[in-house]
Amino acid sequence: MLTFEFQIVIKKVMLLITTTLFFISCESNFKEVQKINITEINPVGEAQDFNLKYTDSGKIKAVLVSPKMLDFSTAEFPFNEFPKGINLTIYDDNANKSFVTSNYAVSYGSTNIIELTGQVIITTHDGKKLETEQLYYDQKNEWFFTQKPYRFTDRGSIINGIGIDFSKDFKYLDTQQIKGTYNL
CATH class of the missing domain: 1.20.5 (Single alpha-helices involved in coiled-coils or other helix-helix interfaces)
Incomplete structure (x- = not known):
């Protein structure tokens, strides 16, 4: 007991x-x-080996190539995602080529902003080169910007800094916190 x-x-x-x-x-x-x-967001479409040619008046203006594109156009804030990166070739009015590459990209439909991340490199037809880890492009204003560290090379001059804004043709640059020598 x-x-x-x-x-x-x-x-x-x-x-x-x-x-x-x-x-x-x-x-x-x-x-x-x-x-x-x-809420789980699922793509409404998926494209493998995506290759888009943008033309205007019969001339090719840009060619976008990506291994994968996900279409989230029915989301509350619509976007297209490129989880495996992009290779973009841009043609100017004289058929000169400039190149943009990144490891990842997102294009936001309602704001016309494109976010590029992971080894972003822009190389222009006249030898300018910008390298950074994150870069935004405002399609409406044709303007690039970042607050991340970058490296800009132009005809032997090298600028390293944090934060840069510039026009798509690099004619207008606004650099912040720069280091380096630049020939004018």
């Missing part, structure tokens, strides 16, 4: 085990309830 004190200890242990199991089961249910408010 169990003593009265031993019976109380067993009841307390059982109560502790029951309470612990209750909180563990509630924790799991609570996590499930939290997931209800998370």
